[in-house]
Amino acid sequence: MPVSPGLFVDERADRVHVRLHRPETRNAIDQETVTALHAVCAALEEHPRILVVSGSDGVFASGADIARLLERRRDDALAGINSGLFVRVARLPMPVIAAIDGWALGGGAELAYAADFRIASTTARLGNPETSLGIIPAAGALWRLRDLVGEPLAKELVLAGRVLNAQEALTAGLVTSVHEPDELSAAADALADRIAANDPLATRLAKEVFHAAADAHPRADDEAQALLFESPAKFERMTAFLERKGKR
Template sequence: MTAHDGGPLLIEEFPDRVVATLNRPDARNAIDQRMVDELHALCAALERAPRILIITGADGVFASGADIAELRERRAADARLGINAAIFSRVTALPMPVIAALDGYALGGGAELAYAADFRIATPRLRIGNPETGLGIIAAAGALWRLPELVGEPLAAEIVLAGRILNGEEALAVRLVTELHDPADLLPAAHALADRIAANDPLATRYTKAVLHAGRAEHPAAEREAQAVLFESPEKQRRMTDFLEKRRRR
């Protein structure tokens, strides 16, 4: 394991995964420009050398939102840059799966970062939602289209239009998160999920994620092309041979 710390993003590197901890505890891990820049650098590294990504937050908070002091100073030109939307879309597009391990507040931009992950697991003390309209803005970094896909439009409307905040049990009930764990068990649970993913063929996992996220018009051609590559893969031959040999020995 290699660890890098000292900034708003703490990085622990393992052979098959990276753990990124949002680390601005004095600001409840609010997402500022420096954190965005460091997330871009992390994504660039994971695009070059794909690994599973686990994103979590320091001190019992995932992220309380975007940094309000910075947001207050932004103007129309900044909005059109899509600063947070761009990095969250880049997180979604990473080649290998992304796991968000959520504790405490995951609000505003913090919630939108969580929505960008492939998996969300949490603690019962999670509080997740999008109160942006109370600050005179919209949830413009993915919530207005990702959240309806995740929980359906009626509940998404409650969250983004009426400011409803879900706790851990409520988020589990609507499958916005898939597991609940005690805070001390949250990161081990994220690693256990990463272990299950890592046990599979990384190339097959990458193609599965890419085809899963492909637009409807791209199917079924996307499946056929991905399968054509995998049918020629030495790892497919090895894994299927091992399977058949194990079955013969039973």
């Protein structure tokens, strides 16, 4: 898949690792990064695999590139440059894991919020300081964060500039586990291994139905289950389970 110099991509049979690498800007997300991540999304929409996103040099992503953000005007905001990307990341067919080491601020934090799973190193720091710069976090924090941690804490992060450390993020449920920095990549792979051990179609449909509109249930659940009840993997996996239990 085509990428920019600011991304390192490791493609495997069941997963793709994407590492943000713009050390001169602490992995700030610029237009080239957005374009490259869209290319990654296009490849994963065509050939669904787990996506693992991480940073480099002890930083996940410090947010948008402020020098370039300063130049953006009204039409840029209405184009939804980052928000459109993060919606696409969230809608990828297979689960997305954000492995957060060090700072994840602004747009960097919003990228992490778009993931299905967030795991952190002990050095992780997450926050949305956009209002201190005269803007708002408009790429998902104002609605995803409330769902993730609840309204009171979300407002403290967005309106009062609070930054959560790794333990605080774990307590709030924003991340599901905390690891030493040199163990974070292995932890992300271990989580991806657990996901990959399950039936890919069942995993894809479970994610799709999980995010369906409230009024789509239970019909969406029933339709997905109907498809899976006829799938070869269902018969193979259930037969193997019964054989292990000595019931066939």
